[in-house]
Amino acid sequence: MRSYYFVFALILSLATGVSAQSITREQADEILKELKGIRQAIEGLQRPGQPQAGPAAPSDERVRLPKPAVEYALGRSDAPLTIVEFTDLQCPFCSRFATSTFDELKKAYIDTGKVRFVSRDFPLTSLHPLAQRAAVASRCAGEQQRFWEMRTHLVRNAAKLTPEFILAAADEVKIQRPAFEKCLDSGRFDSVIQKDIADASSVGISGTPTFVIGRTSAGPLEGWKVIGALPLDMFERKIQQVSAEPAPAAK
Helix, strand or coil, X not given: CHHHHHHHHHHHHHHHCCCHHHCCHHHHXXXXXXXXXXXXXXXXXXXXXXXXXXXXXXXXXXXXXXXXXXXXXXXXXXXXXXXXXXXXXXXXXXXXXXXXXXXXXXXXXXXXXXXXXXXXXXXXXXXXXXXXXXXXXXXXXXXXXXXXXXXXXXXXXXXXXCHHHHHHHHHHCCCCHHHHHHHHCCCCCHHHHHHHHHHHHHCCCCCCCEEEEEECCCCCEXXXXXXXXXXXXXXXXXXXXXXXXXXXXXX
């Protein structure tokens, strides 16, 4: 294990000019975690002219996801299935899902009462420095019943995010600026976002977007982990799989 750490630190030092001795084990572990997240996101990319395929192993992993402290959901509360998305609002792959797949998914499954869709935060702040503030901004907009409008506007414009853009987004979605700006700096959503991050990490999520698809439950969501900005047909396959599973026994 020590030799592995030394080799990684040496490679990093050659690439960056940073002394290998100055890199701690904790820093190396954190860098490895970020590289894993980048790899998983890249695996979700679609090559031009080819069907998009997500990584097989993570898509076949069953997890038990704790409930969030505060939940934002679209669709019927009694929909048979639930999809939870862990998103980073500055992530280009999350933006891609929002612009290329989400509207179709909403029309076919959420609006028809078949699926309940839940948004949870997983800001990768070491890669996307405005992801945390964008997550807070969405929740602050939620205090004025504009959560989904703000979230959609920010993620679809992930490449444009700046502190000024986030403030301007408040005007775009028609919320009151003074209360919104006060909320942004209040810190009152920090703990619920941290719970989202902790819950995601507890089931092995390290990149965005990552989804958990399972049967709707009043307790933790037991379902399948699906990784990447996948097209609608791949969500449909997993939805069909979950729908065909035996209903859990009543407790």
